[in-house]
Amino acid sequence: MPRKKSNIGRSTRNTKKQATRRTKETPQQQTTRLESNRLRASFLRANETDSVRVVRVTDLRSRASSSRAAEKPDERAQRLDDQRLRQNQLRTKSDLNKAAFNYDKKYDYKIHPDVVIGLMNVVCPHCRAKKFQKETAGLCCSNGKVHLPPHVEPPEPLLTYVSGTTKESKHFLQHIRKYNSCFQMTSFGATNIVKYNHFMPTFKVQGQVYHQIGSLLPVPEENPQFLQIYFMDNVEKEIDRRCMFSTTTNREIITKLRIMLHENNCLIRDFKSVLEGATTDDFRVIIRADKKPSNEHERRFNAPVASEVAAVIVGTEITKRDIIITKRDQTKQRVAETHRSYDALQYPILFPRAEDGYHLELYQTNPTTSAVTLKRVSCMDFYAYRIMIRDNQSNHILKCRQLFQQFIVDMYAKVESERLNFIRYNQSKLRAEEYIHLRDTISNDKEAANIGLKVILPSTYTGSPRHMQEYAQDALTYVRKYGRPDLFITFTCNPAWEEIKDLLLPGQQSSDRHDLIARVL
Incomplete structure (x- = not known):
């Protein structure tokens, strides 16, 4: 008795009925069906023997090779574009942590959601200031706590x-x-x-x-x-x-x-x-x-x-x-x-x-x-x-x-x-007398009067000795955990970015609006 031909790729009465049923199913029914198919495929692959797996993988490779050999140039270009799109969608869901060590020149990193700045279309409900989506809510008016009169238009000329x-x-x-x-x-x-x-x-x-x-x-x-x-x-x-x-x-x-x-x-x-x-x-x-x-x-x-x-x-x-x-x-x-x-x-x-x-x-x-x-x-x-x-x-x-x-x-x-x-x-509120360097000075000199009126800058003040010391300690911590650095990366801002150029007033250049450059960077 001759072997029955496979219906794969053929339009039969059953496949037409199945296609009609799928067009009528709700999104929830579609999600349930796809999840059921994933679970069934996972169960079958988890229980298949090595010989069965080799036959399945060989059959998939053979059909993929035959399909790619028969495709036209425009079909091949479309397939590669779809493949890049799927890869980009998968990468956008991933974290960019340590991405520099696995740089892919084919990937367009500027479309990643952690990189895209977007439009300045967020309007403060209190003062009506325009902001980028990831800027802090209190950047403009401290969440409604600051209220000032509007600018007065300058007189002519x-x-x-x-x-x-x-x-x-x-x-x-x-x-x-x-x-x-x-x-x-x-x-x-x-x-x-x-x-x-x-x-x-x-x-x-x-x-x-x-x-x-x-x-x-x-x-x-x-x-x-x-x-x-x-x-x-x-x-x-x-x-x-x-x-x-x-x-x-x-x-x-x-x-x-x-x-x-x-x-x-x-x-x-x-x-x-x-x-x-x-x-x-x-x-x-x-x-x-x-x-x-x-x-x-x-x-x-x-x-x-x-x-x-x-x-x-x-x-x-x-x-x-x-x-x-x-x-x-x-x-x-x-x-x-x-x-x-x-x-x-x-x-x-x-x-x-x-x-x-x-x-x-x-x-x-x-x-x-x-x-x-x-x-x-x-x-x-x-x-x-x-x-x-x-x-x-x-x-x-x-x-x-x-x-x-x-x-x-x-x-x-x-x-x-x-x-x-x-x-x-506010040195007393900042407990400056508790800083270790001040205590060391008193213990070495034995005379607190020799200290004078020195003002101790806390580490929260950018550029202060304690602030720089914290940065140095953070750098040493990174070296201890990840090893010595291989790259020295400097972050810069390109004045030609669209986010900056779109907000320039008529006749302005990026060099005229350092406020925009600072906010974008």
């Missing part, structure tokens, strides 16, 4: 100049730091300032950053500088003086900016008003560090409603953070970093209306009840809130390119100063 849409505005943005230097009211200084104007413009400071302010009027036979230029009697001479700071500035732009600042900057208006009422040269002017708006709670952050500048009267209470300006002398005063006008005096292009910056009278709010709490807003939280991207409001600070870079560096120095001050004045 500054609004057009920062747009970068016209030839004049492109020139302005290219030299924006020089234009700001023409109008700044305080001097900017640091222990060391490093500037790189190559393919990736960079502004760095080393050491301590400080702002200083002088008198309202220069002494005889001295040229006016910074704030003093605003009160020159001759308008043309004032413009000539500002144009002397740089040969690349445009006189017409400086003239328009001068008119704008004299009309909109409340500090300049108040200075001029006080100066006009002064009859002698021995009076002083005060800018309050902490003001209380009329008919408002002192902890509420709101726009200026009264003059911030006033003449000093005998008996007036003055705090060490207040700015005291004389009418005419050569003395200079350092502006406190926590003064509300610290930013506006140095960056009139960023704050043309002299908007308040960070100060100590900002308090957090309860995100549930919106009630003001007794906990202050930190410097880092304040500026993190200010540089966020929001669809419902325009942020002209992000359009200011190199001036924005200088501002960020300056404010980060302020953040670091606040952290250091906290550590300095």
